[in-house]
Amino acid sequence: MDSNFREILPTLVAHRVKFILIGGGAAIAHGASRLTYDVDVVYARDPQNIACLASALADKTPYPRGAPPGLPFQWDERTIASGLNFTLTTSMGDLDLLGEVVGGGAYEQLLPYTEQWEAFGIKCRIVTLEKLIQLKRAAGRPKDMDAIAELQGILEERRKLKTKGAK
């Protein structure tokens, strides 16, 4: 299933979840052209936000992705508080909820490296291009090499545009 930004992001916003879009979704927002199969967000770990997150996905049948069926998995505040990073399937599509991300830390630490953008009729926080490159690099996955090259290409093209605009 391809990533369903159109449904997932407005659902989180409607439930007042504090989150930052990272990963492939942020790359698309910055101008990348590659396909991505899930939605990756870093969420705030305070009790109020955990309650919002529990409620946002309550009727979306969240379940650990790749886990055998039939596990006694219950999506509630206790589960979220006991865990940190959740890779989930939901009725809306695959969703990765990260309490912390390598190279970026928790929501509060990542917040200064975000921009507020508008899409799908909502405003949401997206990690900056510069930070996204650092996150991808910190993840150290061979599959990200292509993505980092593309993101650096975007950074270079943006700088060229700025220079042209300044002339």
Next chain:
Amino acid sequence: MSDEAVPYTRELAPPDFVDPVIEFYKKDIDRTLLRENLKLTVAERFEKYEKFAEYARELREAGRRARKQA
């Protein structure tokens, strides 16, 4: 001065850090596509992505059907 090796901190380098491996991958980037994307708003970029994802889905389905018939 210490002779200790400098820790490997490539991931903490500035975003435009020149990594020879990444430079190798950069040769294959379609910059015309990136330039076109940069002309769009964020909402338009997501719309373009959705159309592309739909196209890819249809191709996957067509491939699946063809394999079934073969």
